[in-house]
Amino acid sequence: MTTRRPRLGLDAYERGVLDRDRSVLARAITLVESRNEDDVALAQALLHRLLPKTGNARRVGVTGVPGVGKSTFVDALGMMLLSRKKSVAVLAIDPSSSLSGGSILGDKTRMARLSLEREAFIRPTPSGLSPGGIARRTRETMLLCEAAGFDVVLVETVGVGQGETAVAQMVDFFLVLALPGSGDELQGIKKGVLELADAIGVNKSDGDNASRARVALGDIRAALRYLPKKRPSWDVRALAISGLTGEGLDTLWDVIEDHRRTLEASGELASLRAEQQGAWLWSLVSDRLERAFRASPAVAAKLGRVEADVLAGRLTPPAAADELFVAFGHEAVRAVKID
Numbered sequence: 001m002t003t004r005r006p007r008l009g010l011d012a013y014e015r016g017v018l019d020r021d022r023s024v025l026a027r028a029i030t031l032v033e034s035r036n037e038d039d040v041a042l043a044q045a046l047l048h049r050l051l052p053k054t055g056n057a058r059r060v061g062v063t064g065v066p067g068v069g070k071s072t073f074v075d076a077l078g079m080m081l082l083s084r085k086k087s088v089a090v091l092a093i094d095p096s097s098s099l100s101g102g103s104i105l106g107d108k109t110r111m112a113r114l115s116l117e118r119e120a121f122i123r124p125t126p127s128g129l130s131p132g133g134i135a136r137r138t139r140e141t142m143l144l145c146e147a148a149g150f151d152v153v154l155v156e157t158v159g160v161g162q163g164e165t166a167v168a169q170m171v172d173f174f175l176v177l178a179l180p181g182s183g184d185e186l187q188g189i190k191k192g193v194l195e196l197a198d199a200i201g202v203n204k205s206d207g208d209n210a211s212r213a214r215v216a217l218g219d220i221r222a223a224l225r226y227l228p229k230k231r232p233s234w235d236v237r238a239l240a241i242s243g244l245t246g247e248g249l250d251t252l253w254d255v256i257e258d259h260r261r262t263l264e265a266s267g268e269l270a271s272l273r274a275e276q277q278g279a280w281l282w283s284l285v286s287d288r289l290e291r292a293f294r295a296s297p298a299v300a301a302k303l304g305r306v307e308a309d310v311l312a313g314r315l316t317p318p319a320a321a322d323e324l325f326v327a328f329g330h331e332a333v334r335a336v337k338i339d
Helices: 010-018 022-033 037-053 070-083 138-147 164-168 191-196 207-224 249-266 268-295 297-311 317-338
Strands: 058-064 088-094 120-126 152-156 173-178 199-202 237-240
Touching: 010 022, 010 037, 010 138, 022 037, 022 120, 022 138, 037 138, 058 070, 058 164, 058 249, 070 088, 070 152, 070 249, 088 138, 120 138, 138 152, 138 268, 164 173, 164 191, 173 191, 173 249, 199 207, 199 249, 207 237, 237 249, 249 268, 268 297, 297 317
Parallel strands: 058 152, 058 173, 088 120, 088 152, 173 199, 199 237
Antiparallel strands: none
16 A cells, blocks of 8 residues: 655745656646645645746647557657757646556556656556546646646546547647558548547658558558538648657658748638637536536435346336436435525
8 A cells, every 4th residue: 555645835836847757747637636635625725836937838639549559659759859859748638547546557567668768757647437538627637737838748648538628628739640551541440539630640660661651651642632621721631650760750740830831821720729728718617517426425325226226127217317417406406595
């Protein structure tokens, strides 16, 4: 059994994050991930103080099917960015076990080079079984890393076909990685994910895969012609890259910077950041409502019987949900009247 380290004071957290004290930054991230009510209050006070120091980083999301080489790619991209004198924070969302709730947390071992660099910070975070497999406090963690002065924040998704929309809503540039192969790369990517992409990188385009990568690029570019534009001013790019050799990574970063300049010139970046704030607001509202719902005595009084009726086939799930929400609503109304 591990003993939890005591919380720091608000001033100590703020000073440590702004000074990019890696130990304090890690503890601050643990704070914002906590479900403890005292931690939640302290975390929100910390974020309120740090908010003016955020917003300057390049926010880049990376997704792709399992086996596409996301971690190897992020390791290589991070090293390339360090060579350009940029500091890099990686938020690697790990899949949590649906049985034990445990997390693999293996990204530091898969990013062997980047994890050793002083100007890089890697935070593997369990998805926590949250909707879409997205870590519950990824947005807050991103803000902490921005306040710590990191130039680039890379968010690597679980890559299990869920959660891409949530990540796309919190980053400026969304990269979808595909595999080279005749047709396989399109079969493995959902249309909805392609519609979220700002660029598609055909990874592992080295060695014997080079010819297959050219075929993949042709197929992807043809498919993109039939999809609606994500942003009026931006055409989705498709390019060949290799996390193993580093081929195409400089070109990819130039595309990301071009995307930034384009959105700034059109005014779309400001609206995008506003959309991110709105998405953050509603994710917090949803999270708090769910916690209030589960903590409701009126819901708890009915939940066991309602769940048993659903499992036995005596009650449909929609009817069960209605009954629980009626109980929750009556309790909320009584609370308002009491106040």
